[in-house]
Amino acid sequence: MTDEINLEIIKLIIQNWNAIKNIPRETWGKIRKMFQQGNKSLGFIRRPQAFLFYIDVSHTSFINKYAKYILPTEYKGYLLESIVIRKLYQDGKKETADKKRGELLRTNPRANRIFNLYSTDMFNVVFATIDKLITEGRNKEEITGISSQILDDLINDKSIIYVNNWRSFEELCYPVKKQLGAKGYCIMYGSGSDNVKKIKKIYSMIVDDAEFQNFQASHHKHEVAGIPYFSLIIIKRDIMRGLEGKTSD
Amino acid sequence: MELLEITDSNIDILLEEFGKEIDESGFIVDKATKEHVKCRYTNKDLKRDTLGGILPGSEIFIENSDVAFAGYVMEFLSNND
Numbered sequence: 001m002t003d004e005i006n007l008e009i010i011k012l013i014i015q016n017w018n019a020i021k022n023i024p025r026e027t028w029g030k031i032r033k034m035f036q037q038g039n040k041s042l043g044f045i046r047r048p049q050a051f052l053f054y055i056d057v058s059h060t061s062f063i064n065k066y067a068k069y070i071l072p073t074e075y076k077g078y079l080l081e082s083i084v085i086r087k088l089y090q091d092g093k094k095e096t097a098d099k100k101r102g103e104l105l106r107t108n109p110r111a112n113r114i115f116n117l118y119s120t121d122m123f124n125v126v127f128a129t130i131d132k133l134i135t136e137g138r139n140k141e142e143i144t145g146i147s148s149q150i151l152d153d154l155i156n157d158k159s160i161i162y163v164n165n166w167r168s169f170e171e172l173c174y175p176v177k178k179q180l181g182a183k184g185y186c187i188m189y190g191s192g193s194d195n196v197k198k199i200k201k202i203y204s205m206i207v208d209d210a211e212f213q214n215f216q217a218s219h220h221k222h223e224v225a226g227i228p229y230f231s232l233i234i235i236k237r238d239i240m241r242g243l244e245g246k247t248s249d
Numbered sequence: 250m251e252l253l254e255i256t257d258s259n260i261d262i263l264l265e266e267f268g269k270e271i272d273e274s275g276f277i278v279d280k281a282t283k284e285h286v287k288c289r290y291t292n293k294d295l296k297r298d299t300l301g302g303i304l305p306g307s308e309i310f311i312e313n314s315d316v317a318f319a320g321y322v323m324e325f326l327s328n329n330d
Contacts, residue, residue, distance in 0.1 A: 010251055020259045028266035035305040040250050044263060045302040046313045048252040054318045058327040067327050077290055077320030100315055107291050107316045
């Protein structure tokens with residue numbers, strides 16, 4: 001069907017929307033054909049304003065730059081919803097945010113995981129890597145492959161070091177150095193004052209020790225049920241450069 | 250994208266014209282196969298009251314939830330070039 005015919009069909013549907021029984025079956029057949037061909041000129045939706053809101057956020061948020069490199073596809077939606085929820089919390093709209101978070105949690109565990117990774121800034125490792133690969137001039141397939149592998153590691157908990165599991169700063173240094181050498185980044189997470197001290201020591205080591213001059217560290221604190229949690233993200237400077245301030249709308 | 254609102258007064262005709270019906274348990278099913286229609290993004294079986302949208306990209310049925318809205322927008326309406 002040509003664009004002109006499609007426009008006529010859409011016009012007919014809109015004009016008769018409040019008298020839907022008047023729309024001939026033949027027209028519905030054409031609409032279905034348009035849908036099946038992927039023509040995105042028309043949609044039927046229960047809450048149009050809410051839907052338009054998500055379209056607007058997707059086009060104006062930083063996610064617009066990164067989404068095409070993130071797989072599997074369903075993660076993109078979870079990430080967009082995480083961005084919306086985090087902003088609601090930042091704006092003090094806790095009740096709405098909690099409700100939406102509950103919906104995300106009920107969707108599936110990975111949706112909740114995406115929210116946790118984004119709200120603790122751990123997702124920045126993925127964004128920073130994408131930025132670096134774009135700068136290097138890599139093609140879309142390469143960028144998608146590498147960033148999806150990093151995201152998969154984060155989702156499946158293969159690249160986060162839980163500080164509470166290590167008895168001392170000295171013990172903790174080994175896996176940190178090993179991961180920095182292998183992956184170019186390291187994420188640590190811990191709770192309680194003893195573990196926070198270990199994280200602070202690691203942070204000081206990265207900042208002060210010449211051995212780590214090519215790395216940059218950022219930390220994040222949040223509370224769950226009154227208990228403080230800390231995360232520390234260490235990442236190679238050439239990966240991290242230019243990311244700050246771009247990934248929190 | 251022109252958006253037309255699904256309401257209680259037009260949903261039955263919409264379902265009918267898209268080849269769907271409501272089974273005895275209240276679920277939306279395909280008329281031909283009798284299979285439950287699931288939300289692409291939440292994987293939930295849809296009922297008349299939980300249907301949130303019928304959208305292009307083939308014929309995509311989604312739940313009336315923000316997660317489903319976000320999922321569709323990111324898959325089909327964001328910058329995926």
